[in-house]
Amino acid sequence: MEGGTVRPPDEPPATAEPSAPAALGLSPAVEMELQAGETLESNVINLGPDEDDGHIIVVLQSRKGATREEMARVAARYRKARRYLQSIASETDEVAEP
Structure with missing residues (x-):
């Protein structure tokens, strides 16, 4: 090995950017x-x-550093949306296939 410091293999280099999600095909x-x-x-x-x-x-998210009250508000809004999304799923069960 030529010069430089030795670090454990699982330690990222100091200049590495935060890890990005695996290539899942999601939009940027x-x-x-x-x-x-x-x-x-x-x-x-x-x-x-x-x-x-x-x-x-x-994936339900709040902003980083949100207070408990802010997270509770987000969760309350999501409960309403979740019921709606689940109703969509149950409606699709009733749709006859061509």
Whole structure:
């Protein structure tokens, strides 16, 4: 090895940027939002009884450093939205396939 310091293999270099999400195929805007906020909850809502019926993936976030009151307000808003999203999923179960 030529010059430089030795660090354990799992330690990132000091100049490394925060780790980015794995290449999930998400838009840059979604990746930036995921990195910028604090995740409060995540959920997968199935659109049908079978795996190939699709899913809605929800990640509830607040701003980093939010107070307990702010997080509670976000969670209360999400409960209403979650009921709506779940109702969409149950409606798709009733749709007849062509």
